[in-house]
Amino acid sequence: MANKPISMQRIKQIIRYHHEGMGVKRIVMMSRTSKNTVKQYLSKYKELGLSQAEIDAMDEYSLHRLFSAAPPKELVTKDPRYLRLEVLLPDIVKALRKRGMTIHKQWQLYAASEVDHYQRSQFGDYVRQYIGQSKSSMLIEHKAGDMLYLDYTGDKLHLIDKESGEVSDIEVFVGILPHSQLIYVRACHTQSTADFIECTRLCLEYIGGSPAAIVTDNLKASVIKSSKYEPRLNQAFESFGEHYSTAILPCRAYKPKDKALVEGAVNLVYQRIFTAIDEKEFSTLEDLNAAIALLLDELNLASFKGEESRRVRFEQDEKSLLKPLPAIAYELHQSRSATVMKNGHVNFSVDKHLYSVPYTYIGKKVRIVYTSSTISIYYDYKPIAQHSRDYRKLRYTTEKDHLASNHRFMSEWNPQFFIDKGKAIGEEVAIYLEKLMESKAHPEQGYKACLGVLNLAAKVGAERIKKACMRAHQYQNYTYWAIEDILTKNLDQIDPETETLTDKQQTPEHQNIRGNGYYN
Template sequence: MANKQIDMRKIKRIFKLYTSGVSKRRISQQLGISRNTVAKYIDFFKRYRLTAYEVEKMTLEELHGLFKADQRPKSPKLVELQRYFPYFDKEIRKTGVTRQLLWEEYYAKHPDGFRLSQFKYWYAEWQKETSPVMRMEHKAGDKLFIDFTGKKLTIVDRDTGELKELEVFVCILGSSQYTYVEACASQKLEDFIRCTENALWFYGGVPRALVPDNLKSAVTKSSRYEPKVNEVFADFAEHYETAVLPTRTYRPRDKAIVENAVRIIYNSPQY
């Protein structure tokens, strides 16, 4: 890296211009930065295999954490391992992917590399430094997070042998992370409301708010500021004297808790 780190906004601008086809010389002239410095920052993003879209979406704090982590002295083996972390960070969000599987992929290519426990430690350290986010605190009985998993469950009809696909409804209480899962025929409004009601009976109570992802059954119009809740679902919530607070679009942290539950569900032996 350059001896004196420049403004993070300017760093993001460097990579955006470069991936748009602007030459390093032209970027240097346009931003008033030496060509060597421009080249060093471009090489940094290439080394971590980051796309222009990923860099654009990173917050200034996340970008600063990434540079801070990169500037610490590291062994060649650790440097090689960390080259995989941005890729692993995308893969771990997929259903069924675990740190164990990611380590096996890494270890198959580097049999002299880190063992599983060390791999998990360094991956966790990298995540803390590159994703400095505020911890979300949840109060008991405050919110019930609701979603469909997106990955269907296949069952066999005992009488006909026919394979049938079912949707998987999941909800989780924010504080206790007590999870309810139900397979149903579809994501249609009737099935969605029935599953939600079954969950309330399962929990034996009603939270202060229901927090669905932007499902068509729950939200008729998505919006970052004023989503429009389905009228039938709104009536359902009113009947149970609770509120509906849809997750905000483009705010993945809002629904992280239910997505973690989905990951656990599909990593369980019965699936």
């Protein structure tokens, strides 16, 4: 109706007053409604040809459809053609989910099976009305295996460094297949091109194939310059798409409805995964992704809208329609130049992390080739070192074999190293070395003293050093000099339990010692 709509209860009152024989003036006064509005609704009521009992039996929604719009007459009079079509509509809509299926093809099948049938345009209107979509929004009904939507969550997860307690932000990648609603989630360090490509590759491996197209947001990792007509793609990600035989389709800038499905998936990830992850602490990306994988399986196996799960729907309708993955996985390689510093490490400027190379290359200019997970270092095209990539800033990754022999030995020093060396000689030596390091303000202050005790052991043998450590332990004297003094004076040869002091020992013979006669 052109005028402001009134309540459905008021419409029923107007019709009831009309059947009671009231005139328009009386109905206007009783219902407190304008004269024109009463006339329009009574005119509409007569046009529909329904009885008062039928009107009273209708709920508000049905009454609203009759009086607030102009529905097809068949919906009111229940045309036999529509009754037959109404039974077929659920199967028709389900068939439209399949790749390559259109409303026109479904109409051809319908027309072939019905003698008295609707024409194509009327059939299309009823189908679109059934699924609650206008003709212009039918593109939202995604075909199986057609597209994969990708995005990052706005909120981040965190890793906590065990040594320093430093908290670092972690990005969360989300992918969804619109038809089956199967979701993929993975944590990564950054939104860089390398990490984005790595996450997308793992997503394709998770679903076991390639869709016809990958739809992304306007990330720098996928789009260099956004455009309404022809966006410029990141060359590396475009190459990735070619490797997996899939097209890259960026969303329009500032058009969130273009990626409404993945936005919905992000909200679901917040509810089902983030809430569980936030209750725990993780120090490595591997542990974090392992926890995410368990929660992701629960999400995809849960009943979806009261029907089959996302996983079941994917296996039944979509998996077979994906393109097979290539035999060789795509991996993005990038490179940087660096000079080996005097400490035998190169500074990887991207992450501000330092990696070791053999000490013979100190001062040389090398090439660092890196992926999202590995660091390879080359000198004159010859590989000289390889490390797992570490994203922690201002930290060292050191391979002991790369150090000079004297540096390599010192790099192994720690309390347990010296305790183990002591145990190899005897338990008494291990206990003494442990006490020696504990007596210092910092264990490292005792490393040199421990090394000196071990060197004495090499000179005098295991038995003597064990006895010397036992005697010094009894004295509670934990120094290198205590052990050396005991060994020099052969005190380790005396049994402490049977040790006695004789007169001769009390007063040793010496020309400078005064005798007892001196005091007479």
